[in-house]
Amino acid sequence: MATSKIAILIDGGFFVQRFKRLNKNVCPARKDVELLVTDIIAKVQHTTGSHSTDTLLRTFYYDCYPFSKVIRGLKGKDIDYSKSPIYISQMAYLKSLKMIDQFALRLGELSFSGWKASSFNPLKKPLVPDFRQKGVDMKIGLDMAWMAGRKTVDKIVLVTGDSDFISPIKLVRREGILIYLYTLGSKTIKDELKEHADFILS
Helix, strand or coil, X not given: CEEEEEEEEEEHHHHHHHXXXXXXXXXXCHHHHHHHHHHHHHHHHHHHCCCEXXXXXXXXXXXXXXXXXXXXXXXXXXXXXXXXXXXXXXHHHHHHHCCCCXXXXXXXXXXXXXXXXXXXCCCCCCCEEXXXXXXXHHHHHHHXXXXXXXXXXXXXXXXXXXXXXXXXXXXXXXXXXXXXEECCCCCCCCHHHHHCCCEEEC
């Protein structure tokens, strides 16, 4: 019986957003990521059938460390984000993920880009800080290209809704790697992203 190696690439921002939407704004924990990986492997195996066995090479989780710098607030007072409850909980979450077997964290940077209206209450004050991820999408694309070039896996499962990954998807498919798109039930993913996946998992 043939064996296929799988790499699971999780866009952390997408996963957390979808998890909170599906679980009444509750943040995920390590066990939720472990359950996600188990569910993905089972669904990939279901598409494979009994003629082959799928085995996990590694799960890659892409995110940023929470913002930890001091910035000047709108009322003129300094805000130290390294002491905020959100910073503490997110650091604990990322630290816990490091203990998962066959798991790797790929971390970019989070930068402060000013203040913006809240997406939940765009017509109401106060404004909220505008944090932007840097380097996360690039790390995902580079890892996909590296896997394709080295032939380290047969299948890549992308947990994302970002159509920016169409170009690296095209690259790895040309190298004979199957692409699975795991949508977590999202209804807003663009058709052009789905079109370039071999299988859609939800």
